[in-house]
Amino acid sequence: MDPISAMRLAGAGGIQNLSGNLAGVQAPKISTQELPGVGNIGPAETDGIQPGRSFSDFLGEIVRDVNAKQADASATVNGALAGENVPLHQAMLSVEEASVSFQLMVEVRNKLLDSYQELMRMQI
Numbered sequence: 001m002d003p004i005s006a007m008r009l010a011g012a013g014g015i016q017n018l019s020g021n022l023a024g025v026q027a028p029k030i031s032t033q034e035l036p037g038v039g040n041i042g043p044a045e046t047d048g049i050q051p052g053r054s055f056s057d058f059l060g061e062i063v064r065d066v067n068a069k070q071a072d073a074s075a076t077v078n079g080a081l082a083g084e085n086v087p088l089h090q091a092m093l094s095v096e097e098a099s100v101s102f103q104l105m106v107e108v109r110n111k112l113l114d115s116y117q118e119l120m121r122m123q124i
Contacts, residue, residue, distance in 0.1 A: 062108070066101045073098035 073094040079086040 062105060066098070066105045069094075069098040069101045 073091075076086055076091045076094040080088060080091040
């Protein structure tokens, strides 16, 4: 799962606190014979994230992704209004997806600004 999908899932309420639902559930027991290659674990799976990529590149990618979703939603709505073969539910889904993506981007921006302001208030 890429980071943007994870943020969308978290922002949409898809991640819930599961600690209350795990009462009485025991973790499976795994013997060391079942894990023959544990000492030879390769690099971590990064889901397409390139090492050494800057934070500004990451934020720029998020903004471009949100912009693309809004452009797609606009094109879908215009197609539906023009009488093209665009189902109404598809237009509504694309508009809502663009809206949620934009709201998530704004919330991330707000958290970054809060963090920056907190750092500026710190005394050296």
